Amino acid sequence: xxxxxxxxxxxxxxxxxxxxxxxxxxxxxxxxxxxxxxxxxxxxxxxxxxxxxxxxxxxxxxxxxxxxxxxxxxxxxxxxxxxxxxxxxxxxxxxxxxxxxxxxxxxxxxxxxxxxxxxxxxxxxxxxxxxxxxxxxxxxxxxxxxxxxxxxxxxxxxxxxxxxxxxxxxxxxxxxxxxxxxxxxxxxxxxxxxxxxxxxxxxxxxxxxxxxxxxxxxxxxxxxxxxxxxxxxxxxxxxxxxxxxxxxxxxxxxxxxxxxxxxxxxxxxxxxxxxxxxxxxxxxxxxxxxxxxxxxxxxxxxxxxxxxxxxxxxxxxxxxxxxxxxxxxxxxxxxxxxxxxxxxxxxxxxxxxxxxxxxxxxxxxxxxxxxxxxxxxxxxxxxxxxxxxxxxxxxxxxxxxxxxxxxxxxxxxxxxxxxxxxxxxxxxxxxxxxxxxxxxxxxxxxxxxxxxxxxxxxxxxxxxxxxxxxxxxxxxxxxxxxxxxxxxxxxxxxxxxxxxxxxxxxxxxxx
Amino acid sequence: xxxxxxxxxxxxxxxxxxxxxxxxxxxxxxxxxxxxxxxxxxxxxxxxxxxxxxxxxxxxxxxxxxxxxxxxxxxxxxxxxxxxxxxxxxxxxxxxxxxxxxx
Numbered sequence: 001x002x003x004x005x006x007x008x009x010x011x012x013x014x015x016x017x018x019x020x021x022x023x024x025x026x027x028x029x030x031x032x033x034x035x036x037x038x039x040x041x042x043x044x045x046x047x048x049x050x051x052x053x054x055x056x057x058x059x060x061x062x063x064x065x066x067x068x069x070x071x072x073x074x075x076x077x078x079x080x081x082x083x084x085x086x087x088x089x090x091x092x093x094x095x096x097x098x099x100x101x102x103x104x105x106x107x108x109x110x111x112x113x114x115x116x117x118x119x120x121x122x123x124x125x126x127x128x129x130x131x132x133x134x135x136x137x138x139x140x141x142x143x144x145x146x147x148x149x150x151x152x153x154x155x156x157x158x159x160x161x162x163x164x165x166x167x168x169x170x171x172x173x174x175x176x177x178x179x180x181x182x183x184x185x186x187x188x189x190x191x192x193x194x195x196x197x198x199x200x201x202x203x204x205x206x207x208x209x210x211x212x213x214x215x216x217x218x219x220x221x222x223x224x225x226x227x228x229x230x231x232x233x234x235x236x237x238x239x240x241x242x243x244x245x246x247x248x249x250x251x252x253x254x255x256x257x258x259x260x261x262x263x264x265x266x267x268x269x270x271x272x273x274x275x276x277x278x279x280x281x282x283x284x285x286x287x288x289x290x291x292x293x294x295x296x297x298x299x300x301x302x303x304x305x306x307x308x309x310x311x312x313x314x315x316x317x318x319x320x321x322x323x324x325x326x327x328x329x330x331x332x333x334x335x336x337x338x339x340x341x342x343x344x345x346x347x348x349x350x351x352x353x354x355x356x357x358x359x360x361x362x363x364x365x366x367x368x369x370x371x372x373x374x375x376x377x378x379x380x381x382x383x384x385x386x387x388x389x390x391x392x393x394x395x396x397x398x399x400x401x402x403x404x405x406x407x408x409x410x411x412x413x414x415x416x417x418x419x420x421x422x423x424x425x426x427x428x429x430x431x432x433x434x435x436x437x438x439x440x441x442x443x444x445x446x447x448x449x450x451x452x453x454x455x456x457x458x459x460x461x462x463x464x465x466x467x468x469x470x471x472x473x474x475x476x477x478x479x480x481x482x483x484x485x486x487x488x489x490x491x492x493x494x495x496x497x498x499x500x501x502x503x504x505x506x507x508x509x510x511x
Numbered sequence: 512x513x514x515x516x517x518x519x520x521x522x523x524x525x526x527x528x529x530x531x532x533x534x535x536x537x538x539x540x541x542x543x544x545x546x547x548x549x550x551x552x553x554x555x556x557x558x559x560x561x562x563x564x565x566x567x568x569x570x571x572x573x574x575x576x577x578x579x580x581x582x583x584x585x586x587x588x589x590x591x592x593x594x595x596x597x598x599x600x601x602x603x604x605x606x607x608x609x610x611x612x613x614x
Contacts (some may be wrong), residue, residue, distance in 0.1 A: 001518035005531060009588050012573060149531075151518040182586060184610050187573020197611075210614035217612070233581065245614055273613045299613035308613045339610065426602070 001151040001178045003069040006035055006216045012220050013188055020062050021195075021239075022223040027059050029215065031136070032066065033165035038140035039067025039131070040147070043098070050097030050157070052123070054078040054087070058227035060100060060128045061202050062211050063135055063190040069155055069174070070147045073097075076157040076169070076203040080105075081476050086242065088116075089166050090159055093375065095121035103127045153176035156208055157375065160303045163408050164421030167376040168305045172208075179368035180306040181212045190219035195245040197236055199250065204415065206245055206276060206299075209307035217242065217442075227255035233266070240268040245299075247276035247415035249446055252283045258290055264476075266291060275308070276415030277447035279401065280385040281333050288321060300335035300403065301388055303417075306369040310344065310401050312336025329394065334400045342367040345386060346394055349407060360394045362407055409500045411440035413448050418479055420500060426474045427452060430467065432460035437490050438481065439504045441511075451505050452481035455489055515542075520552035520588070525562040528570040528591030534577070534584035543581070544570065545593020568594025568601065576602035 007029070010019070015030030017046075027035070041412045043051060051068040053061065053075070061077070068075035076094055078087065080102075091099065095115045107125045115121040134140060155174045159167035196219050200207040214221045222239045225233060227250055236244065246254070251274055258264040270288070272294055279298060288296060295314030301307040312334055320332035338344045345354050346361040355361045364386040372380040372387035381387050390408040395401055411418040420438035427436035435455035440448035456462060464484045491502040515521065521530045523544035530549065542549050546563025550556060570587040571574070576595045577584045583597055584605065595602040 001531070001533075005520075005588065009572065012589070149518040149520055151516075179533070184613070186609055189609065206614055213612065213614045219612075243612055271612060273611065275613070295611060295613040297613050301613075311611065311613050315609045342531065 001148055001213055002076050002153070002176045003155055003174065003177060004036065004066055005149070006178065006212065007036065007066050009187065010215050010259040017192060017218060018220045019215060020059055020221045020223060022057065022059050022225070023296075025059055027062070027107060030213075030482075031217075032062055035135040035140070036060045036066035036070050036140065037143040037342075038135040038144070039063055040070035040415045041141040042134065043067065043071035043073050044143070044145070046122075047096050048073060048096040050074055050076055050123075052076040052078055052091065052097055052099045054080055054101040054105060055128050055202070056102075056224040057082060057198065057202055057207070058128055058132075058225065059223075060131050061223075062215070062221075063284055064100060065082050065156070065208070065211055067135070070143060072148045072153055072308075074157045076159075077208065078159070079201070079203045079476075083474065083476055083479070086166070090193060092116045093158075093169060096124045099123050099125045099129055100131050101125065103129060139218050140236065151178070157196070158203065158205055158208065158303050160423065161410065161417040161419040163410055163419055165419060165425075166422065167419070168377060170371065171375055172306055172371050175262045176306045176369050176371045177212055179341070180209065181216050181233060181306075181370065184308065184339065187211045187216055188215040188218045188351055190214075193240070194219045194242045195239050196221050196245075197224060197232065197239070197241040198222065198245070199227040199232060199248065200245060200276075200415075204276065205301065205303040205307045206247075210245060218488060229257040236266055238268060241269050243273075243277070244269065245273045248274060248279040248283060249277070249414045251287055252445060255286045255290060256284060259286070264290055265295075266368045269294050271295045271297065271301050271314070273297035275301060277412050279333075280444055280447075282444075284317075284332065285321070288317065298335055300401070304370065304372050305365060305367075305389075306371065308339065309333045309342045309365050309367070309369075310338045312400075330396075330402075331400050334396070334402045337399050337403065338365075338401065339367075341369065344395065344401060346406050349392075354417040355394075357395045357397050357399075359405055362391060363389045363391045363393045363401070365389060366407060370482045391458070406440075409439065411438070411448050411450055412476060413440065413443075413446045413450060415447075416478060418450065423450065423452070423471060423475065423479050423481070426471055427454065427467065428460065432456055432462040433467075434460075437498055437500055437503045439500045439506065439507065441483065441507050449482045450479060451483040451507055453485050453487050453490065453507070454463040457488055515551075521549045521585070522552050523591050523593050524548065524550050524556040524560045525540050526591035526593040527589060528593055529588060529589035530570075530585045530595075532584075533575065533586050535580065536582040540583065540597050541599075542585070542595050544591070546596075547593075563595055566594050566596065567592050570595060570606075575605040577605045578602055
């Protein structure tokens with residue numbers, strides 16, 4: 001089982017179709033296949049054990065994903081908004097390896113990043129442009145070797161944040177991704193005139209899953225490397241985009257932009273799916289009114305589950321909007337029903353016993369596409385293969401899944417997971433801070449916004465702006481608390497555990 | 512067939528069909544295409560093997576085939592004339608209720 005097998009089928013059946021497009025640059029399935037082979041040949045150097053990519057979407061991205069699978073080397077897309085310190089921490093886990101990045105970053109990093117443990121391993125740095133010329137040229141070395149079909153091979157490493165500390169690498173094996181694609185996508189199901197607009201960053205699971213799914217369905221992907229609502233609309237219209245996936249914050253901006261237009265139309269758009277965070281009800285309702293003929297799908301999934309595990313489909317969206325039945329109308333804020341290949345179980349938060357419909361608990365999932373494994377932490381699947389998503393929720397009588405927020409204090413802002421502990425650790429380094437609690441608070445634009453409650457040291461002072469800058473200098477700006485309050489003390493339980501839940505409740509009550 | 516692992520690439524001995532095993536049964540079975548046991552992708556067809564005229568249901572690229580018990584599932588990666596059967600019983604196309612694209 002290997003992603004390359006899916007690309008081989010695509011190249012065989014529709015090799016001349018355009019697979020990926022970025023601006024004026026195009027790559028057909030056959031060209032992608034050949035470039036992947038050339039990249040695999042170059043990765044087969046007896047040394048390289050990881051291929052990392054630190055860059056916006058480009059044609060190098062699908063070549064990297066498939067080339068790495070061909071060579072049997074894990075592919076690790078990295079967040080290009082990382083601070084240098086955060087980047088060091090992730091790259092240190094990818095030795096020995098190769099890093100492809102933009103020319104400006106490559107110039108800053110130099111040719112080689114040495115292993116922090118002082119050994120011989122290093123990460124070789126190269127530019128995206130150099131990689132593209134090497135693998136797409138007529139003289140590009142092809143790999144005659146075939147790829148491993150071992151289902152347990154690691155295909156992709158995706159860094160994701162937990163409650164504490166630095167991000168961990170979620171391990172997605174070939175079996176997870178291939179079973180996800182085979183279970184959810186029909187081979188060659190796209191029309192030649194279809195086009196999918198991809199604006200989700202490569203380091204997000206939806207970005208990775210979209211590459212595999214679109215290759216198997218034969219749907220041309222138009223890449224939009226940096227999202228702006230104006231750019232999205234312009235690209236969607238110019239390319240007659242038929243399908244798109246967005247995170248909720250993007251849809252909110254697109255809807256805002258369109259509601260300001262006299263003639264807001266996107267005639268080619270047939271299907272818009274969204275996920276990655278909580279969709280405000282007002283936004284989806286406005287979107288459905290703007291595009292009554294468009295099919296909307298809400299997809300709930302996690303990095304650890306190879307993306308989608310539950311979805312609310314187009315007809316269900318329409319039924320929810322037009323029903324007289326309150327229970328049916330509520331479903332507009334659900335994440336629909338689990339995929340046929342997935343089982344969902346709601347468990348009691350204390351003893352993990354299964355709960356009946358209607359009762360809120362921890363969402364557990366099981367299925368071939370569920371990994372639940374992290375480098376350095378091993379598998380978090382229980383004895384029966386269930387993965388604890390750490391999301392709270394419940395199932396209604398008809399099996400519709402409703403989310404009620406993370407139960408482990410992880411903040412989900414704009415589709416990105418953030419560790420409150422990581423931000424607290426940084427705040428605690430400030431000379432004036434005695435204690436800190438970081439929580440997510442509801443936010444119409446971002447789903448959740450980062451808020452911090454600070455306990456200052458005796459006689460110490462610090463301003464909100466100063467603390468915000470302190471965090472921004474050390475972690476990326478999305479982690480900067482948008483709201484900071486100063487309290488005399490923080491709530492702890494008898495065992496000394498910080499009760500972020502109580503902080504959240506107090507902040508909400510004071511709004 | 513002996514016990515092939517999930518992920519194994521197989522081919523028909525008597526037509527152009529190529530397969531990948533998605534779900535492998537935990538027992539010995541005879542997986543046949545066109546009436547003749549399938550072989551591993553790199554292997555040579557046995558001499559004299561011929562397509563059984565009663566086993567020409569054909570395979571379609573991208574379709575998944577399974578049995579009633581659901582303990583074997585194969586993906587057709589290249590189409591061909593022969594039909595698939597396990598222990599003499601024809602495999603069925605796995606019902607694909609198409610899901611809306613969600614990525």
